[in-house]
Amino acid sequence: MRTTEPFATAHRLLGAHLIGRGVTVRITEVEAYDGANDPGSHAFRGRTPRNEIMFGPAGHLYCYFSYGMHTCCNYVCGPDGRAAAVLLRAGEALDGVELARERRNVAADRNLARGPACLTQALGIELGDNGTALHDDASPVRVEWCVLLPEKSIRSGPRVGVSGPGGDGASYPWRFWIDGDPTVSAYRAAKPRRRASS
Numbered sequence: 001m002r003t004t005e006p007f008a009t010a011h012r013l014l015g016a017h018l019i020g021r022g023v024t025v026r027i028t029e030v031e032a033y034d035g036a037n038d039p040g041s042h043a044f045r046g047r048t049p050r051n052e053i054m055f056g057p058a059g060h061l062y063c064y065f066s067y068g069m070h071t072c073c074n075y076v077c078g079p080d081g082r083a084a085a086v087l088l089r090a091g092e093a094l095d096g097v098e099l100a101r102e103r104r105n106v107a108a109d110r111n112l113a114r115g116p117a118c119l120t121q122a123l124g125i126e127l128g129d130n131g132t133a134l135h136d137d138a139s140p141v142r143v144e145w146c147v148l149l150p151e152k153s154i155r156s157g158p159r160v161g162v163s164g165p166g167g168d169g170a171s172y173p174w175r176f177w178i179d180g181d182p183t184v185s186a187y188r189a190a191k192p193r194r195r196a197s198s
Contacts, residue, residue, distance in 0.1 A: 006032035009077035020123030025091030035083030040166020043083030056080035063130040070117035163190035
């Protein structure tokens with residue numbers, strides 16, 4: 001049985017402000033991950049040193065390396081001891097735009113935080129921020145809730161780059177975004193992995 005926390009939290013995060021080291025973005029795209037109920041989740045096979053933060057408490061940052069070079073970040077949201085998180089995929093830079101431009105070096109402002117690795121780079125989020133309390137005013141990375149968006153302004157679809165059963169968009173349409181927002185990243189299906197020849 002799936003839990004409700006990642007889906008309710010995904011909705012609530014859209015439009016919320018993510019603040020990191022001098023830059024504020026309005027979150028425009030997220031993906032829900034439901035721990036042991038979700039073959040696309042890092043916690044599907046249980047607790048490990050890497051995914052420990054996903055098991056709570058809620059309201060903390062779960063950071064990990066993607067492809068060994070990019071930091072991605074998630075909002076942990078399950079009940080204590082039960083893994084669930086929401087990947088923060090994209091946002092619109094609101095404050096600290098010049099600093100975000102320096103960090104990202106891209107031509108168009110809509111691309112400053114468009115995609116999970118771009119978002120963390122624009123905000124200066126690092127792997128060492130893993131476990132940060134996101135609602136503590138003293139934290140280097142924080143979330144501020146805003147007005148909940150109406151359901152009609154939110155779209156959903158398959159998660160980006162998730163392979164195997166968890167990438168099935170019919171069963172797991174767990175990417176959520178603000179309809180029509182230009183900072184939402186482009187959908188890309190997972191590429192099949194090639195086995196090394198022996």
